Amino acid sequence: MFFNRSKPQNEPAPRTGLTDGIEDKIATFVREWGALKRSKRTYTPDGTEPVLKLLTDADTALFVKAMEDETAAIEVEINAEIAAIKRSTLAAIAQKDAEIAAINRDIEATKARIAAQDDEIDRRASSLVSLVQTAEKIDPMFKIDSLDTARAVNENEIRKEIVRRKFGAIAVDGKSEAYIDERFESLAARVNVDPFARVVADGLAPTSADGGKAAADKAYADYVRSLQDAHKGTQH
Incomplete structure (x- = not known):
């Protein structure tokens, strides 16, 4: 639909006020124009559309006001869409940041756990080496290779073996670990002086x-x- 403010020749002078039926015609024109803008389509006239004629200043004023209102409404909708897109984008970024932060925390926790495990392995290895050295001082005939693998890395078994060698089976059979540890420490105290x-x-x-x-x-x-x-x- 087109609009035309030109005054046809041989027409009488325009009336003041609104032309009859112009409100509906303007409303239809503005509604269709707004729909076209919202759809982001390009309008291609085919020559069959009725022409919107604005014959009075009142018609023009009404048309301008309707177009301004429709344009403002479209701008509000566009701004709302932009704001929604921004919120969605920021939410997506925040979600990704949270996921990355969680991954980084997991990585740091894993590093800390591995470091703690390495420290514990080093501590146990150092403790085992020290124990074996003390055991060999107590009994120079003792060799760690004389124990099977499971017992060779078990400090309680090493202490038990040394106590058995020095005091006999009666000193370890049926005895608690605390008792055996005490007997071993008494032997260690002598050789480490x-x-x-x-x-x-x-x-x-x-x-x-x-x-x-x-x-x-x-x-x-x-x-x-x-x-x-x-x-x-x-x-x-």
Whole structure:
């Protein structure tokens, strides 16, 4: 539908006020125009559409007002659509950020768990090595290879084996782990005493004609040797 403000020749001067039926014609025109704009289609006239004639200033004013209102309504709808798209986009971004943050937390938690496991493995390995070294001091004939794999990595089994070797089966059969641990620790306390400190603790009491000097010298030599050998690993 087209509109035309031109005044046809030989027509009488326009009336003031609205032309009869113009309100409906303008409403139809504006409605169809609005639908076309909302659909984002391009209008192609075919020449059969009736022409909307605006014959008075009142007709024109009504038409302009109707078009302005329809344009404003379309702008409101467009702004609402844009706002909805922005909200949807921001929500999608926030969701992705949350998912990425969750993945990063899982990664960090996994790293921490692996690090803790590595630390625990190192701690157990160090503890086992120290225990084996002490066991071999208590019983130089003991070799870790003499135990099967399961027992060789079990500290309780190693302590039990040393106590059995030193005190016999009666000291371990039917006994609690706490009892066996106590017996083992008593043995460990004896072999781990610093030989030089032991002599000093005894007050370097004379035990020979040289006043105990030889014993003190030997204890000191043993102490120095123990320091020199401290870095050596267990030999099998």
